[in-house]
Amino acid sequence: MMMFGRPGEAMVHDFFGNVHADAFSTADTLLAKPQTTCTSKSDGSSYWAPQMRHANTGEIIKPFMMKTYYRNETTDYPVVPFPKGLQLLVGDHHSTQAKRGVLYFCKNNADGGSYYTDVPASCPLFDGEKAQFNLSFEFPNCWDGVNFKPVVGGGHHSRRNATYDVNGVCPANYPIKIPQLQLNIGYYLPGNGDLSDLQLSMNPQMARGVGLPMWGNLYTAHADFFNAWRTDAMDFAVKFCLNRGVPCDKEIPAVHAEAIENAQVIGGEFADTNYAGAKQMVTQTNNTHQPKIGYMKFRLPDDDTLLNAPYDDVVLRFWGKNTGGHKNHMAYIYAVQPNWNEKTLTYNNAPACGGKYVARTWIGYSDQAVYRSSDSVMEVVKDALAKGQKEVAFCVISEDVETSLGTREGGSPGMLFFK
Incomplete structure (x- = not known):
């Protein structure tokens, strides 16, 4: 980041994420080759922190894991996606004391551990054999909107491109609120949890083009992030996870298509009634007097969007909950023709919903509304794309238990998830 195009002049780092990252990486090169050690194939970003060693022996301590959370602590103040x-x-790799955004963690037992602002003297052998010590970093989450990288140097030229919010609000000179990264790097210390001889790599002293390695104390801990998320994936994470307070875990698609139309139909005395614009849909087919079915229609992503998208499967994902009592049940999904209009759809003119289902979704007995993923609908999508179709549609039914489904109008649209 700070020594672009100057390999060998920076401290030695442990890298995570994009396996092609080097001193010459740009956003375009990371996005062009996004292969990663991280969970999401849509994350071509690079993450790094200085290498750690035992000062007494010179032994390098390799991390056993890196885990990063993306957060927005208060949805009252929404975030926007990282710019490319x-x-x-x-x-701060020159620090000699505690710094904001850097914490030190010791695992105490199988159930958890403790965070420290100052470096602890040691970590316990949590399993009787080894200690676990983590470096934990909380990145600034308010961007200045101008500089794409920090300007770090001496005197009045020293300036970061981001700072921290205050109670969810960004300061005037850093007005753009972005997702906050909380990055954790874990190290095992077999047989001895003493931290007093641990050191972190620092910039080498250069002499005639040769670098002499330098090492600093644990207060020099720092971490870097170079964003190379696919735009569609980060847009999804911001809109449907971070700004709604919804824990999406690892369910981030490479590409997603929101429903362009949705409507429920009800039989019996309501068979000619149209329910377009409803905030939710309800399904239940074993109600012989008033069977209820939900319909969703999607516009397929174009060929250019899908060409380089790193996905292996397609699922239907929808906001759903059990509204008919605490009883485990399934929702069944059927492919139907997309030649219907939500503004005129009724039970009497809707495409038939039945035959062989293409996917199922476990609803369970909980009445909590959450996004749920179906079995694969990849074959339906592949068949439509092969035929040159621009749209696909599905109907959703549940048998003897009433199920509520989200809608576009209610802010919780069904989605096709390319993941």
């Missing part, structure tokens, strides 16, 4: 190529830094 944004680079962020937390910590």
Whole structure:
């Protein structure tokens, strides 16, 4: 980040994420080759922190894991997606004391551990054999809207491109609120949890083009982030996870298509009634007097969007809950022709919903509304694309238990998830 195009002049780092990252990486090169050690194939970003060693022996301590959370602590103040190529830094590799955004963690037992602002003297052998010590970094989450990388140097030229919010609000000179990264790097210390001889790599002293390795104390801990998320994936995470307070875990698609139309139909005395614009749909087919069915229609992504998208499967994902009592049940999904209009759809003119289902979704007995993923609908999508179709549609039914489904109008549309 700070020594672009100068390999060998920076400290030695442990890298995570994009396996092609180097001193010459740009946002375009990371996005062009997004292969990653991280869970999401849509994340071509690079993450790194200085290498750790035992000072007494010179032994390098390799991390056993890196885990990063993306957060927005208060949805009252929404975030916007990272701009392409944004680079962020937390910590200070010249520090001799505690710094904001840097914490030290010791695992105490199988159930958890403790965080410290100052470096603890040691970590316990939590399993009787080894200690676990983590470096934990909380990145700044307010961007200045101008600089894509920090400007770090001496005197009046020293300036970060991001800072921290205050109670969810960004300061005037850093007005753009972005997702906050909380990055954790874990190290095992077999047989001895003493931290007093641990050191972190620092910039080498250069002499005639040769670098002499330098090492600093644990207060020099810092971490870097170079954003190379696919735009569609980060847009989804911001809109449907971070700004709604919904824990999406690892369910981030490479590409997603929101429902362009949705409507429920009800039989019996309501068979000619149209329910377009409803905030939710309800399904239940074993109600012989008033069977209820939900319909969703999607516009397929174009060929250019899908060409380089790193996905292996397609599922239907919808906001749903059990509204008919605490009883485990399934929702069944059927492919139907998309030649219907939500503004005129009724039970009497809707495409028939039945035959062989293409996917199922477990609803369970909980009445909590959450996004749920179906079995694969990849074959339906592949068949439609092969035929040159621009749209696909599905109907959703549940048998003897009433199920509520989200809608576009209610802010919780069904989606096709390319993941």
